[in-house]
Amino acid sequence: MEIIYKIKIGGVSVKNNRFKEYLFITIGVFLVATSVVFFFQPNNIAAGGTTGIAIIINSFFPSLSVGLLMLIMEVFLYTIAFIVIGNKFGAKTIYSGCTLAAIIWILEKLDLMGGKAVTNDLLLASLFGVFISAIGMGIVFNQNASTGGTDILAKIINKFFHIEIGKALLIVDFLVTLFAAASFGVEKGMYALLCVVINGFTIDAVIEGLNMSKQIMIISKKNKVISEFIIQKLERGCTIFHGKGVYSDESTYILYTVLSRKEFIKLKQHIKEVDSKAFITVSDAHEVLGEGFKDIIEEA
Structure with missing residues (x-):
């Protein structure tokens, strides 16, 4: 079959594209933040990542908000990453990681639910929390960004132990769920692990649907x-x-x-x-x- 001719259209404004990218990233991290503040944190479900670590630390030191802890961890991890593996993190990833921590901190300060969860049923909290979070993360990933956190840890592990990044991510999230089980009990640790597994599949489905x-x-x-x-x-x-x-x-x-x-x-x-x-x-x-x-x- 012979190609006769091809008709093409002009390029789209780079500035407009950049604005849309950051707008979608902001929407995505807002969804992730709502899942943390209204579903995971009040029920002590530490579903992996720096959010999970922050929820665990917050349970022992309630005066330190999850948002503040995440921001501290993001700054610390990015500093270590720049020293250890160089400048391999784009502006969008830094923006999304810091914005996520900031939105969580703001929602905690607003205290719209009076410190209570939308539901105290662990199964409902896990399913709805991971569903909202996965949609948000799918939107962020679809803009070729990430929320930082465990991505940085995975790359550091990859650098020193030569473990594939995908496996390193699983190791980090699995360790977080183990700490969750030790801190909040085996049942909540199992729910946290369930969230990690479902989250991965749901993110893939969201990205595929968006594309x-x-x-x-x-x-x-x-x-x-x-x-x-x-x-x-x-x-x-x-x-x-x-x-x-x-x-x-x-x-x-x-x-x-x-x-x-x-x-x-x-x-x-x-x-x-x-x-x-x-x-x-x-x-x-x-x-x-x-x-x-x-x-x-x-x-x-």
């Missing part, structure tokens, strides 16, 4: 009209291939494009209006990199 796009191929006698709609109205790019129908033995053109789900609905409606006999195939694209979507190379 899902539609890969569309169209065979129509109105390709020019349809391609103009894609470029001018949807502001997306498209490619036209040359093909040949086996049954009809006639030459034809195939229009290829990748759109978001909302954009595809608009395109489908337009095709119905201009060519009701068009042939369309649609498949899910789990991740799309390149112009108009996520950059192939991004600063972490």
Whole structure:
């Protein structure tokens, strides 16, 4: 199949993209903060990470807020990381880690629930807490950032003990849940471990959902009209291939494009209006990199 030509759209403002990235990161860390303050902390569920460590320390020293403890740990860990492994942490990761600690500290000061949890049922607190937290972390990770904390510890462990970062993360979170079991009892330690496991799977599902796009191929006698709609109205790019129908033995053109789900609905409606006999195939694209979507190379 021969590619005839490719239609592309202009670049998007870098400044606007940067603003959107930090806006989404802020929304993500706010969700993580609410899960900590309203579900995990009041129920002593230390579900891994620096938040888990802060919850454990806070139980012994209540005068030290979880947010303040996290901020101290973030500053300490980043300082150690810069000394030990160099400047390998991007601005977005530093921003998200410090903002998470700050939002938790603010929510603690506001004390909207009077120090009580939304629910004292450990199972409900674990499930809803990890669900909200995973959505938030998925949003943050989708902007090519992280909340710092255990990521830094994992890279330090990797540096000195040559353990893979993924395994190092599991080791750190597992150790936190062990300390949680020792501090709050075996039952709460088990809930903390359950949260760590569910959190990983849920984050993957959230990221996949956020990145899902539609890969569309169209065979129509109105390709020019349809391609103009894609470029001018949807502001997306498209490619036209040359093909040949086996049954009809006639030459034809195939229009290829990748759109978001909302954009595809608009395109489908337009095709119905201009060519009701068009042939369309649609498949899910789990991740799309390149112009108009996520950059192939991004600063972490």
